[in-house]
Amino acid sequence: MPSPSEASQFLASLDADWARLVTMIGPRPDTAPDTQEPYEALxxxxxYQQLHGKVAAAILGRLLELHGGQFPAPAALVATDVAQLRACGFSGRKITYITGLAQAALAGNIPDHATALAMEDEALITQLTALPGIGRWTVEMMLMHTLRRADILPVDDLGVREGFRRLKGLSTAPTPRLLRDIGLAWSPHRSSAAWYLWRVPRDYLPP
Incomplete structure (x- = not known):
């Protein structure tokens, strides 16, 4: 797997816009390998779906408090009373989704970390998006942040598309299909490209 510093150098070499962004943000830092299980990541x-980050973090914090400060194993989550999950802040729909994920993990339908590492990106996306409440973006976040895949571009992510719009001084953000085509030039470092695009300042003005 290429290092983040190699990815930063590669992106900076693409054109003047990318070079300016990489210089402004700085090199992408190296991070320790993540051992979080795919079940937990999902x-x-x-x-976090459709919620502000602080709100989602508070909900997860209350879930952990219910389980002694530890993330609940699948069996423990299935056994958690629905009223307790509602008190954490989960909506009825999200309770259905997360308990469904726990049941899928118990049934062996969510691979463990070691198995997931050995699977191809699209194979994981196909398998996991078959689960209720899990779309492609959710699996892509797991691929990028949990499995540390280097070449994932979440083209449906508004932040990535808006970041590219600001980077290039466009009047409108590219469609997911167009960004997918544009992003081919960023391979094999598309995860790092997304990392930078998330960090383009809102008031960014290209030269």
Missing amino acids: VRAVA
Whole structure:
């Protein structure tokens, strides 16, 4: 897997806009390998869906408090009373989704970390998006942040598309399909490209 510093150098070499952004943000830092299980990553991602980050973090914090400060194993989550999950802040729909994920993990339908590491990106996306409440974006976040895949571009992510719009001084953000085509030039470092695009300042003005 290429290092973040190699990815930063590669992106800076693409054109003057990318070079300016990489210089402004700085090199992408190296991070320690993540050992979080895909089941946990997916439950956390569901918690964050359509919520402000601080709100979702508070909900997850209350869930952990219910389980002695530890993230609940699948069996423990299934056994958690629905009223307690509502008190944490989960909506009825999200309770259905996260308990469904726990049941899927118990049934062996969510691979463990070691198995997931050995699977191809699209194979994981196909398998996990078959689960209720799990879309492609959610699996892509797991691929990028939990499995540390280097070449994932979440083209449906508004932050990534808006970041590219600001980077290039466009009047409108590219469609997911157009960004997918544009992003081919960023391979094999598309995860790092997304990392930078998330960090383009809102008041960014290209030269």
